[in-house]
Amino acid sequence: MRTSFDFSPFARSTVGFDRMLRLLDSVAGADEAPSYPPYNIARTGEDQYEIAVAVAGFSEDELEVKVHDGQLTIKSSPEQAEGQEINYLHRGIARRAFELRFSLADYIEVSGAHVENGMLHIELIRNVPEAKKPRTIAIGKSESKKALPGKQAA
Secondary structure, eight states, X not given: OOOOOOOHHHXXXXXXXXXXXXXXXHHHHOOSOOOSSOEEEEEXXXXXXXXXXXXXXXXXXXXXXXXXXXXXXXXXXXXXXXXXXXXXXXXOSOOOOOEEEEEOOTTEEEEEEXXXXXXXEEEEEEOOOGGGSOOOOOOOOOSSOOOOTTOOOO
8 A cells, every 4th residue: 555645845845855855756656666677776886876777689779868957868769670570489588668767866977878798887976076075174273362252351
């Protein structure tokens, strides 16, 4: 049994969290994750990730990888040979169209993609700007002691 959540009260009292609320709403409303094609998501380093999608039977020209507004989309458009109809006795390798969508966190960028051994590998990296990284502030000694307001120096 699945209960639905209403995130509208949060939207009325917050500013700038609309993307996160849309993400929560889409996750709460999703019944199942897509099962075709199978894929893996792996952390390959401290700030590196990889999505590997099984694309056996697809050529690179039949695959499309796009990033727009924090959303990674992987689509296929299988082409059928003109005038050639194949009568399969058993068809175990699916070549149907698919579309996978992944929401990317802030500062996650796609650094590359390639097909190898029937797998589409998409490399991701977290590229946090220097201004957003934590920094240590040195604590130094004051050269002169200043009197606090309302107090007289002794």
